[in-house]
Amino acid sequence: MKADRVDLSVDFTGIRLKNPVVTASGTCGYADELSEYMNVDKLGGLITKSITLKPRKGNPVPRIVETDAGMLNAIGLANIGLERFIKEKLPIIKELKVPLFVNVAGEKISDYVAVAERLATEEAISGIELNISCPNVKEGGITFGTEPKQVEKITKQVKKASGDKPLIVKLTPTVTDIAVTAQAAVGAGADALSLVNTFTAMVIDIESRRPYLANRTGGLSGPAIKPIAVYLVNKVYNEVAKSAGVPILGGGGIRTASDAIEFIIAGATVVAVGTATFIEPDAAVQIIEGMKKYCVRKNVSRVGDLVGNLKD
Amino acid sequence: MKADRVDLSVDFTGIRLKNPVVTASGTCGYADELSEYMNVDKLGGLITKSITLKPRKGNPVPRIVETDAGMLNAIGLANIGLERFIKEKLPIIKELKVPLFVNVAGEKISDYVAVAERLATEEAISGIELNISCPNVKEGGITFGTEPKQVEKITKQVKKASGDKPLIVKLTPTVTDIAVTAQAAVGAGADALSLVNTFTAMVIDIESRRPYLANRTGGLSGPAIKPIAVYLVNKVYNEVAKSAGVPILGGGGIRTASDAIEFIIAGATVVAVGTATFIEPDAAVQIIEGMKKYCVRKNVSRVGDLVGNLKD
């Protein structure tokens, strides 16, 4: 297999991505920050930081702490809010030759709906990622993501509000059986499933005997969670996504092309690179290159052929 | 505070442990293996590998694989079975001056009950740990641990079978709300709660495109999971254990005294050292020494005063 023969492109919710690597929500700003460090146009896609109806300052500091092979964050959905996003960021984003997915969060279903409705009118946006799995805010966030009934309700309403934009539902890993919430989202019209978001976790400073983060708890991301995330992606693929024909956007701890390929074999059509970008700002681009090399070496002509290709 | 003034002893289900550090089930054999590497009598206690009614060969290999700051295991409850345990191991264990807790597993409730009944008659045994959270066996194991109704049922029956031996119920972290299963166990008579067991996870070998473990999935342990475990211990302490007056045996990724103290501050009365023992066979003893130094430095006269002492 020659490198220029390898087809890295994948179909994701009806959109052709030139490769299956996107940068994860909350880890690549609104794209402009990252463009100093890499050619953003090389990415398969880009997912913005969560956008809420009103601007959010986010949580007090410390907002992060490092853990073994991971980190906790409790940013608290700090973001500039829908209007400023549209006014200030969208014009920049429009210049990019890369599909952009906007991650949406809120406290009430009506907030989500309002944001989705507004975004649905913007041509520059390829799709909406519904964040019902943020562990770091008091209202909304993860509470929508654990109850199948709630997942169904919010998915249905936001799907309607999103018009013809594909809707990706981002699930929380903190449930007894993720296939149940995945099924609820798919049943309610989700065009894709995104997993995993971070795991609720805590670090205690034993000197002061206080939680290290001002928010007490934070979400664990990074290589530490990778094997759990691979398992969950494979489970959702086998039990829900495959038969429903709904693609998975998989991630959690991806640092290298090998990691990304694990997720694809487990069942992800697209992979999201998060924490790794903090360490190597161009991690996603390096992963795309490594993925191509793997395909050449293993004689895989279309990366899409690897999706869910796990032998037992 | 002078070192010899620090009281490391804790009361755990009516038993006085000379310090709050025990070795976790499945990571210290049946005690005799470890005694070549440390003075086992220095431990607060010891928890055996899971014992089942009949011997179990366990899963085919590979049974483990390393991950970032962690490892997966799918040993499959390999053990010599109840009778051989009593005949071969108990005489050795009787020689130890350290409380021994026997971890019990099974496929049917009646198996658990039979093992507990038999163990209840053995004076050398200080208590029983009920493993309803093993992710690596087809029947039993984790399936008992995720459904509150099941947790209640099995706890009740095994509690009855255990006679006057205290019963520690080992919970799985893989549930939407661990306070619910914790409450179910406490309501059914658990004398203590043990958490966390490992997280179901998967590593894929991208060369062969097969799961790395013969069992496909395994349980993730080690420092990678520590911040999640600390959070869960704190949650169970606040929402269930504190008000019920039921102690927690906490663990997950403990390598150092600082890690152990985090768990104690989060709400654990006793901490379990697992994976760390594989790296430093005398890790638990080093942790006990470090804990004493912390108490001296921070002027803590009784380590029990630290339990749940998390400021907000």
Added chain:
Amino acid sequence: MVNSGKKASVATVIGNKALKKRFGRLTIQFTGEAAGRFLQVMPGQFVQISLSEAALPNPERISSDLADSAQRQILLRRPFSFCDVTVDRPNCVQVEVLYCVLGPATLRITTLSKGDKISIIGPLGNGFSIPPGKKYALLVAGGMGAPPLRHLATFIRANKPKMRLFAFAGAKSLDDLPFTVEGPKSESPVIPEFSGAGTRLHIATDDGSAGFCGLVTQYMEKWLDESKIPPEDIIVFSCGPEPMLAEVARLSEKYGIDCQVSMERMMACGIGLCQSCAVECKGGTKGETVYKLCCKDGPVFNGREVVFESR
């Protein structure tokens, strides 16, 4: 939009020297394209260094209070500022980092040795800026805040030779000052590095083991009280622990002096992606506070705009 010019650079270690107590000085060199990035570096800017590839010191060289944190496996880069930057040739820049060993990453710095390569992102953020019209600069350093101010002193010497410099360096004790101190300890000790940069140095130690006995901010206040320099001619540059910066900012405001403070935050990315490094600032349109990013908007802020943490 397409500009991938700020990739991680590979630096070569050319020296690493343990100083007293927990301090050490790492000298690294950038060549080629990377050197270009460091030609124009401003004091107060910083870099993100990857240290997870480096070795831990041998166990006997890890002090017992760091033994537990030495076990932590590190993932993220760590931010460091410079103590000195020398341009050998346009395509060869030497950077000195003064470090204090506090945890798993800084323990690993100690094992770097000549020839090792390390990955560095930067220079990042906004450094100190020297406003026109100022004639006197007060450099107020607390503990490990000294290195970037040392860099600033050299920079001002080279670029604003007419500006007069007064440096204040505070620490708990003589041992905690990250510099070699010479001369009479009790009165006016000399730190050759600062003096080398032509700076009059004032040392304050909490225990009086060198210089003024007390907080560096008390020393600063005393100096301001006695000073006859018109406040509008002075600019204060400060770096150190947040409570000290808060006091420096308060004093500066009280005396009507402009002040720049270099803030420290836990940073995951250092480049504006993660929002972890929020610094609360005045200046919302409706009088409310806003969070700025230490890594992108800072680390140097106007002393008046920061709402200091009380925790």
Added chain:
Amino acid sequence: MVNSGKKASVATVIGNKALKKRFGRLTIQFTGEAAGRFLQVMPGQFVQISLSEAALPNPERISSDLADSAQRQILLRRPFSFCDVTVDRPNCVQVEVLYCVLGPATLRITTLSKGDKISIIGPLGNGFSIPPGKKYALLVAGGMGAPPLRHLATFIRANKPKMRLFAFAGAKSLDDLPFTVEGPKSESPVIPEFSGAGTRLHIATDDGSAGFCGLVTQYMEKWLDESKIPPEDIIVFSCGPEPMLAEVARLSEKYGIDCQVSMERMMACGIGLCQSCAVECKGGTKGETVYKLCCKDGPVFNGREVVFESR
């Protein structure tokens, strides 16, 4: 019961040399109490080495196929056997480890240098044992199975000087043999290390780049076919990949020769705690198989008892 004599030992690195391709040779030294543990070490025993504290090599020294696995943060110790053990003085033992660079831990071995301290648990497990009455030993090595057999050769020379040794070493290609090979490549090349131990050496390479062209087990079979030695006088010692060991065991059985195989398993603890290293063996009381532990019951097993993995 109380016996904490087997604690981790600290060894000092006294040499580390890159050999051809991915191989290297690490020489470490034990002194004092730890040396005592290694005085009586048997070939085939192993140690568990902690490598998470060591540095990764500079990026340009990491071959591209290992770049991704180099990023993995390691936690567990790694098992290694010895290629040589020399007792300098009773309280000073030198151990040589021949390593092959395959992943994050072995990459880190390459950066160890003179004076570094490493933590080692061992010697562990049961090594080869030389049954009385045997006059000829056949050492059959596949790839990285060679080091412990090299150790065994020296050991037999020293302890059973009358025993005659025939060594077989196989690899994909000349380059994959973890030893320096001298002499005419095609016919009977010489590995000085084995010859040094007074051993007649037979090399087999899959591609014929040295010695016999084919599998080492084919070479062994040819030799057995041609040999006139009574089978009961021979003992086979083998170490290498499992399919090779399976074939060695099959051939030994076919020819009626006793055979010991050194098995390899992923090991978490190496000391019998975790049950990760199961080796399926015949010998259950009712004819069923049982799992033995590679680390405690092995790594050397009787070739007849092992049920080899087919996967």
